Amino acid sequence: MDYSRQEGFVAGGRENQKQRTRQTLMDAAIALARDGRSPTIAEVAAAAKVSLATAHRYFPNRQSLWADVAIMQNWTARTVGFDDLPADPEERVDRVVRALASAQLGDEVLWREVVRASADRWFAQLDIPESDRTPTRGTNRLDLAALALEPLREQLGPRQFQRLVQAMTMVFGAEAMISLRDTARLDSESAIEAMSWAARALVRAALAEHAER
CATH class of the missing domain: 1.10.357 (Tetracycline Repressor; domain 2)
Structure with missing residues (x-):
């Protein structure tokens, strides 16, 4: 099951690395939410230790x-x-x-x-x-x-x-x-x-x- 909405991007080169980055971003968002936060993409990127530009390539917005x-x-x-x-x-x-x-x-x-x-x-x-x-x-x-x-x-x-x-x-x-x-x-x-x-x-x-x- 491919969960990503950004199929064109994720399906490109370095597939495994991209999937790991995407999962890292989601894990960071989940951890922040469980702490009672409603994180922005910028906050998720910071928690995941990736650049904001990279995070936006996977997830352009919170939705x-x-x-x-x-x-x-x-x-x-x-x-x-x-x-x-x-x-x-x-x-x-x-x-x-x-x-x-x-x-x-x-x-x-x-x-x-x-x-x-x-x-x-x-x-x-x-x-x-x-x-x-x-x-x-x-x-x-x-x-x-x-x-x-x-x-x-x-x-x-x-x-x-x-x-x-x-x-x-x-x-x-x-x-x-x-x-x-x-x-x-x-x-x-x-x-x-x-x-x-x-x-x-x-x-x-x-x-x-x-x-x-």
């Missing part, structure tokens, strides 16, 4: 940096928690939601920084036609929801399956974590339970609706 960090962290969680998923849809959803929620709640400061950078990207594009805007978030959550719900694809049909996948993105992920922690004021364990309950309830609702057709 691009945190978008790549989010992809890297999500795929790390996926490789840890999503092997040998059960066939039962509710059990699959429960496994996926719990794995991602545990990873994100275990690194809450980092994921709040990802959400903040996503909001910054949205505001930065207010004057750009919506059709021309760069997406503020990737598709990883959609992909994970589709993975969890895969056994229902044929049973529900394309339209109902897609609607369930889309609805599932509301009940897990970083934004759901923040809502449950800040609005519902739940501790980490209770937040995970709430996400799992909501995800399983969506599966049951979709199946009940399908049975009535």
